[in-house]
Amino acid sequence: MNVIAINGSPHKKGNSYLALSIICEQLNKAGIDTEIVSIGHKKIQGCTACNACVKNRDERCIIVDDDVNPLIQKMKQADGLLFGAPVHYADIGGTMKAFLDRAFYVAGANGGLFRHKVGAGIVAVRRTGGMPAINTIYNYLQYSELFLPSANYWNVVHGTKPGDVQLDEEGVQIARVLGNNMAWLLKAVNSFKKEEALPAMEKKAWTNFIR
DSSP states (O other): OEEEEEEOOSSTTSHHHHHHHHHHHHHHHTTOEEEEEEOTTSOOOOOOOOOHHHHHOSSOOSOOSSSHHHHHHHHHHOSEEEEEEEEETTEEOHHHHHHHHHHHHHHHHTTOTTTTOEEEEEEEESSSOHHHHHHHHHHHHHHTTOBOOOOSSOSEEEOSSTTGGGGOHHHHHHHHHHHHHHHHHHHHHHHHTTTSOOOOOOOOOOOOOOO
């Protein structure tokens, strides 16, 4: 089994990376391979709402001059998905948001590429705003029918300078507990699906409230 971790921080080895590393360490101890991919320092364009991924259904975004399409395929092949991001103005940074918008829209347009994977997220914040940011990440995971492990508190760690998160004793514990629970859930899902089919996907019911 393997987990792809996406680091949405502009700092490749900042507090978001360290938080992901703590989670990945627990996964590795459980025999699960991990890879952390940093995207926060790269230029990633936002979704243009062209719906080409819906029309083409080729598992690709029509924007091809960045890392989104290769990472969609990495995420498709992974058993688990993990996302880490810094908090900017009480939400995740713009690069991470652009990446998640496009990757998850393509996945949904192509039959739910990430459906029934195990997914989790964590954010790093100086002081406040962590809850809106972590909720943003989980909006993608819940909408896409991923299985979600929990920790013993909300998945927010604190720090200002790179490395500060290691001084956040409770934050380190949150990441460690999340990693252990994610490892257990990955093994449980992998074991059970060999004996029992996963729930069938229902056709999406689209409604709005315009009369």
